[in-house]
Amino acid sequence: MAEEENKQPEAEQANEQLEPQVEATAAGDADAVEEAELSLEDLVAQLQDEVAAAKDAALRTHADAQNFKRRAEQDVEKARKFALEQFTKELLPVVDNLERALESASGDEEIIQPIAEGVKLTLKSLQDALKKSNIEVVDPQGEPFDPNLHQAMSMVESSEVEPNSVIAVMQKGYTLHGRLVRPAMVMVSKSAS
Numbered sequence: 001m002a003e004e005e006n007k008q009p010e011a012e013q014a015n016e017q018l019e020p021q022v023e024a025t026a027a028g029d030a031d032a033v034e035e036a037e038l039s040l041e042d043l044v045a046q047l048q049d050e051v052a053a054a055k056d057a058a059l060r061t062h063a064d065a066q067n068f069k070r071r072a073e074q075d076v077e078k079a080r081k082f083a084l085e086q087f088t089k090e091l092l093p094v095v096d097n098l099e100r101a102l103e104s105a106s107g108d109e110e111i112i113q114p115i116a117e118g119v120k121l122t123l124k125s126l127q128d129a130l131k132k133s134n135i136e137v138v139d140p141q142g143e144p145f146d147p148n149l150h151q152a153m154s155m156v157e158s159s160e161v162e163p164n165s166v167i168a169v170m171q172k173g174y175t176l177h178g179r180l181v182r183p184a185m186v187m188v189s190k191s192a193s
Helices: 002-027 029-081 085-104 113-132
Strands: 135-138 150-157 166-171 173-176 179-182 184-190
Touching: 085 113, 085 173, 085 179, 113 135, 150 166
Parallel strands: 150 184
Antiparallel strands: 135 173, 166 184, 173 179
16 A cells, blocks of 8 residues: 555656646647648648659650560561571572573573573572562662662773763672662773873
8 A cells, every 4th residue: 555655646746747748739739730731731742743753654664665565566577577688698699600601501502592591491480589579689780889789899991981880790789678688799980081
């Protein structure tokens, strides 16, 4: 019981100490309410800013995904379109050799005529197959020199044609879907000195 009596004065002392704090808090409630309202407005504004930033990030992510998808589709299209490029490079010497064979078989000998006819038909069927695959010939005889399509092997003085014109084609060039596979090897004219 003595302990209970000792505890009561301690509790009263604690209450006495807390009373001024409680009164100060009650008086400051109006200020606290104002602070709470301001902090709520600040919180709402902050959350609105975060929502706007999240929307912006989502839009950017969506745009990046669309760009990635479009680039991937373009890469697939290019890969499909130009898959034949290496095969074309391997096939072009065959075309060149068949053309040379026809040039060398251009005699009047009857024994060579059937062979020349067979080579001509083989060359035609090969050229048709190349055309179906969008492989086009670059044969610039008489055209102005274009460094994007032609490779100049030599320059020859000539007063008969304009300077920088192709006067001879040593080897035809080829393009695949408009992309240069092999440049045409040419002789180019230059003005007479």
